[in-house]
Amino acid sequence: MESEALLSVRDLRIAFDGAEAVRGLSFDVRPREALAIVGESGAGKSLTARALLGMLPRGAATSGTIRPDLSAHRGRRISLVPQDALSALSPVHPVGDQLAAAVRSVAGVSRAEARARAVAALDRVGIPDAARKARAYPHEYSGGMRQRAVIAMATINEPEIVVADEPTTALDEERRDQVLRVLAERREAVGAALVLVTHDMDAVRNHADRVLVMYAGRLTELGPVERVLGRPRAPYTAGLLASLPQHASAGRRLPALRGTPPAPGAVPQGCAFARRCPLAVDTCHRTEPEPRQADGRLVACHRWEELPHPATQLFLQERQPA
């Protein structure tokens, strides 16, 4: 496994004022794979993604290792597609100039050549009339087009890894899949791996090879998408999937995870999910489970063998009054 890693994260910890938001996370990113990171708000997904880029917020204290360290090669070997395209583009320069500048920051090419590459890159992400649009400013683009331009920017220098942090959250539903398809197409064309932070399980199903499920700053489950989503082994993953709208039906309540995740610095002893877990026993409240290999994935749960399949009912019953 080590030898196939493009990037290895080991025992990553990220804390603010002593409160750990990421608590000992280890995983690999493999060449050309699409790795999705999912979990409820506050799980530490964005921090993890940004740590790969060396773009953590001020005040973050980190330990552990990320190898190789690509933070000095941002825009070349590793690039970011953020949630908000406007934060990735300068408002005061035409989009084509920004792409051309990105090209010239790595390749010793003429202005004309950089410009031609910028236009071609915009064309490839489906910007109509790319030569003209290259002269326009970001505010003259629609939201979906801006996000495509950012994808063009993030892939123009053929990086090894593209990190996309909720890249479609700001878009309407119709545009989301289009933008994800463009992202998949471009990163495949340049041979880059993708790390995709998302809340959208359809995006995971349609666009990722493996999925890392995070809870309270830790790995809960990590493995191939079809295995993990098809038959989750961690109760948390099962609860997350059970909470999706497709499990609601006439006259039935939507199954749901009770409660909320613990805040950094207030994580209880034992498994951080135990208080919300329908399968928790004493051990779960005492000892934090370490990730281990089980059924073709990594799972951090003392009770993974007891989880029924499908587990939806387990979460539905939890919500019903006694």
Ligand SMILES: Nc1ncnc2c1ncn2[C@@H]1O[C@H](COP(=O)(O)OP(=O)(O)OP(=O)(O)O)[C@@H](O)[C@H]1O
């Ligand atoms: N700049 C910061 N200062 C202090 N604490 C922070 C900061 N950024 C993040 N945190 C803490 O780390 C936790 C995890 O943040 P992160 O952005 O990684 O969550 P996330 O899983 O990406 O959530 P979301 O899905 O809402 O984006 C936050 O809930 C917060 O407690």
